[in-house]
Amino acid sequence: MKFKKLIVLATIGLFFSSFNISYAEDLGTRKLVGTTKDPKSKYTARYDPDYSVYCSATMITDKIGLTAKHCAGNRKINGCIGAVYPVHSGLSTPFGKMNVSIYLMIRMISLL
Numbered sequence: 001m002k003f004k005k006l007i008v009l010a011t012i013g014l015f016f017s018s019f020n021i022s023y024a025e026d027l028g029t030r031k032l033v034g035t036t037k038d039p040k041s042k043y044t045a046r047y048d049p050d051y052s053v054y055c056s057a058t059m060i061t062d063k064i065g066l067t068a069k070h071c072a073g074n075r076k077i078n079g080c081i082g083a084v085y086p087v088h089s090g091l092s093t094p095f096g097k098m099n100v101s102i103y104l105m106i107r108m109i110s111l112l
Helices: 002-022 039-043
Strands: 043-047 055-059 066-070 082-086 102-106 109-111
Touching: 039 082, 055 082
Parallel strands: none
Antiparallel strands: 043 055, 043 082, 055 066, 066 109, 102 109
């Protein structure tokens, strides 16, 4: 009885494995079809408050960014308080950096 179950399971396994192999596509022939980039990704940024750790930020305008309160503190700050890297992705910073000179904290929201 156990031998029959083993034969049936092996046959089913072989059937499905051969099915997958016979219909597998050649990975070298795939083409990129959707080349539209996400238009919203240009609003994401990396905020480096002290040039060692970083937080994410969302650019509201080309000069105003939004980040979490814990990234910069509880009070208004003037002067150089870090940098924002718009459209930051991995190690890529295609638009360079912008130095942050004013920080405002409004309730739990931080404006850079």
